[in-house]
Amino acid sequence: MNMSEAKVLVCDDSALIRKKFTGMLENIGCAHITEAANGQESVERFQEINPHLVFLDIVMPEKDGLEALADMVEHNPKARVIIVSSAGTQTHVKQALDAGAVDFIQKPADEATLKKMLDKELQKASESPHV
Amino acid sequence: MFSQYFGQYLLQQGYITSTQLREAMEMKKNTHVRLGVIAIDRGDMTALDVEDVHQEQMRRDKKFGSLAVEKGYITNDALEAMLNAQKQPHLLLGQSLVDDHVLTLQEYTDVLDQYKQEHALTDEEFDAFQRGDIDLIIEKMVSLGALKDQGLAHDYIALLSRNFIRFVEPNLRIENAEVASIADWTVTQKIHGEETLYTALCADEATFTQIAAKYAEEDIHGPTELAQAAVGELLNLHNGLFTVNMSNKGTELEMEPQLVHHNQALAHTGASTVFHVHLPFGSCQIVLSEEPLL
Incomplete structure (x- = not known):
């Protein structure tokens, strides 16, 4: 699968972060980007579009990122979710990975990091078809 | 950061007017040289290296120089040379005030001593304050209520x-x-x-x-x-x-x-x-x- 085919879900309550993420993802070739502005909406969009990769903030209203992650993993145990947070303590990283996240990025993310992660995930998706 | 405090002190003590302070700070701002610029100027780092360190600073609370050394862009010796090359902001403020004849060199020296005494700063603390030691500035200038x-x-x-x-x-x-x-x-x-x-x-x-x-x-x-x-x-x-x-x-x-x-x-x-x-x-x-x- 190439970058333009990947479905990416960006979940953050900050309109600025969603704008920056979407801009960076478009720059690296993503064409199917969906945004969600809180934890509940994140889960709903996840169930609707079944994305190849999710960037998920932890501190969000309605439902926090870790709760949303649990719902996503319950809906699809093969969900590929990368947690993105400004609070990158070891405890948070461990909580996220224990809950089923595949990686953790501390905010603010840069384009090179996003590209590296997408390349890695798309490589995995090619080896193991998306469910 | 010292310049902001010292400039305010000069204003409050009546040594300078708000216009003179604004002009001096503007001149200082235009001549402030960032460590990243010095690194590029000296050929120690590329613009991409500097940008990489800036990005890292957005994730980790570390100084530019420490991160540049940690990432292997520069050696400790190069960092020391860069720091020596960096103009001290307070010197730039003082320089612009003296150059504009707002204060004589002696008046500037006297008022610096007066400032040090009024804020109970030792020589070491004053040096640290001028270098922008934020922990010291907060300790000396701000009450935590x-x-x-x-x-x-x-x-x-x-x-x-x-x-x-x-x-x-x-x-x-x-x-x-x-x-x-x-x-x-x-x-x-x-x-x-x-x-x-x-x-x-x-x-x-x-x-x-x-x-x-x-x-x-x-x-x-x-x-x-x-x-x-x-x-x-x-x-x-x-x-x-x-x-x-x-x-x-x-x-x-x-x-x-x-x-x-x-x-x-x-x-x-x-x-x-x-x-x-x-x-x-x-x-x-x-x-x-x-x-x-x-």
Whole structure:
């Protein structure tokens, strides 16, 4: 699968972060980007579009990122979710990975990091078809 | 940062007028040389290397030089040479005041001594102050009020100073303020866990918009949704870095989502302390409290 085919879900309550993420993802070739502005909406969009990769903030209203992650993993145990947070303590990283996240990025993310992660995930998706 | 405090002192003591201070600070701003620029100028780092270190600074509370060494871009010897090459900001302020005949060299020397005495600064502390030692500046210039955990409050304000310098504006001065009146725009965020801290950033509309534009690096005019998201994210990023620092010290904290309010009065109690952050384009207030602000 190439970058333009990947479905990416960006979940953050900050309109600025969603704008920056979407801009960076478009720059690296993503064409199917969906945004969600809180934890509940994140889960709903996840169930609707079944994305190849999710960037998920932890501190969000309605439902926090870790709760949303649990719902996503319950809906699809093969969900590929990368947690993105400004609070990158070891405890948070461990909580996220224990809950089923595949990686953790501390905010603010840069384009090179996003590209590296997408390349890695798309490589995995090619080896193991998306469910 | 020393220049902001010392410049204010010169103004308050009647040595200079506000116009002279503004002009001197403007001249100083134009001649301030950042370490990244020196690194490029000396050929120690490429622009991409410098950008990489700047990106890393947005995730980790470390100085430019330390990160550049850690990442292998420069050696410790090169860093030392770069630091020596960097002009001292206070010298630039003094230089512009003397060059413009606002103060004689002797008057400048005398008023520096007077400043040192009035603020009970030892020679070592004064040197550290002039080098921009933020921990010392906060300790000497800012009262942390009635907050029970003074160490926590100190760490919070010192990090806030560094984050404003990194992400918004390098020329700032923080001082205590009276209880804030209703601000046009306020962002609040609760930090909880082993400690509880209610935090707020308040500003008038023009300053709020400027902070947003500078932090987001976007063309923002007015308190739009993007402006609100930007200032909200600034407080969120700062509080996030604060929780990382506290976690590294063994105190685990969590954050609640930040909230943006328009014309919102805050509930100030004896457990809150208010700080003015003076920026060249306006002032904002930072409120720290151990009790709810809303």
